[in-house]
Amino acid sequence: MTGNPPQPGETPASPGDPWTYVTESLSLPLERPAPKNPPLTTAGELMIIEPRPGEAPTPLPPVESVESPRPGVTPLPEVSGSPEVTARLERMENSPFWLSEEERRAAEQRTDYEPPRSRHRPPARNPVTALGALVLLSLLAAFFGWVSAEPFWLAVGHGDAGYATTTRCDGDGLTQQCTGRFATTDGSLIVAGVTLLGISGDGRQPGAIAPARMVSPSSDQVYTATTGALTHLRWGIGFLLVLICGYGITVATGARRMPSRPARRGAVIASFLGPVLLLGGFLIAAY
Structure with a gap:
């Protein structure tokens, strides 16, 4: 680039001077890029097309509401x-x-809000009925425990072996009642007036002698039948009936309708624990 540069406030002398092109370029206005978002149109710039006289306006299509x-x-x-x-x-x-x-x-905070409802449990039954069922089932459990205690000890091998002598037999079948005398093999124990269980056939005659076993000297029953499946069946059925009585107490007293889970668990355990304790007491007494 040659030539004298123009001084401040001066105009270049000749058109061929290169400084003339630089000065003209600087004096041109700069072109700005168009804005990305054009300005919104004002109400005065909108064009409103009114319908012609006698022509109904065209309805707009319905807008489907989309729930976000x-x-x-x-x-x-x-x-x-x-x-x-x-x-x-x-x-x-x-x-x-x-x-x-x-x-x-x-x-x-809304008044119409309802929390989720918990499982509704029916109310407890009449307490008098529940109490009567409790007493009745407890007596039944005590009876089954009493008739199952001695067969259980005989089935496990506990008791004294000896002979039973029939004194008298009355009735037949389930109503049969036989009494007699029991003596151990060595003669160390002799008990008279005991009830003989399992007598049949010629053993019913007075004076008949049959092998027998006695659980303890304080017992008033002698079993002449040998230890076998029948003896195990007697105490097994008795124990099962005791547990059934416990379940009946659970249902009759409403133990499963308690409000909380720990309360229901405790009530059910107590319902079964009562008959089991009665059975345990009779087992200890029969030993």
Whole structure:
């Protein structure tokens, strides 16, 4: 670049001077890029087309309302199936678990908000009826425990072996009652006037002698039948009936209708524990 540069306030002398091109370029206005978002049109710039006389305005198409999902919740896909599956998916989508803290507080403040109801349990029955059933089932459990204690000890091998002598037999079948005398093999124990169980056939005749076993000297019953399946069946059925009485107490007293789970557990355990303790007491007494 040659030539004398123009001084401040001076105009270049000749058009061929290169400084003339620089000065003209600097004097041109700069072109600014168009804005990305054009300004909004004001009300005065809008064009309103009025309908012609006698011409009805063209109705606008209906706008479908789309319900926007709650923030942070992905809507479930449409399921075309059974109504049960659809209802279950709707309950899952509308569960309070997906609510935010603000939405949950707002729902709690609403008057029409109802919390989920807990499982309704029927009220307890008449206490007089429950008390009567408790007493009756306890007596039945005591009876079954009493008739099962001695067969249990005989089945496990406890007791004294000896001979029973029939003195008298009355009745037949379930009403049969036989009495007699029991003596151990070594003669160390002799008990008279005991009830003989398991007598049949010629053993019913007075003076008949049969092998027998006695649980303890304080017992008033002698078993002439040998230890076998029948003896195990007697104490097994008796123990089962004791447990059934415990279950009956649970149902009759409403132990499973208690309000809380620990209370229900404690009431059910107590219902079974009573008959079991009665059975244990008779086992200790018969030993």
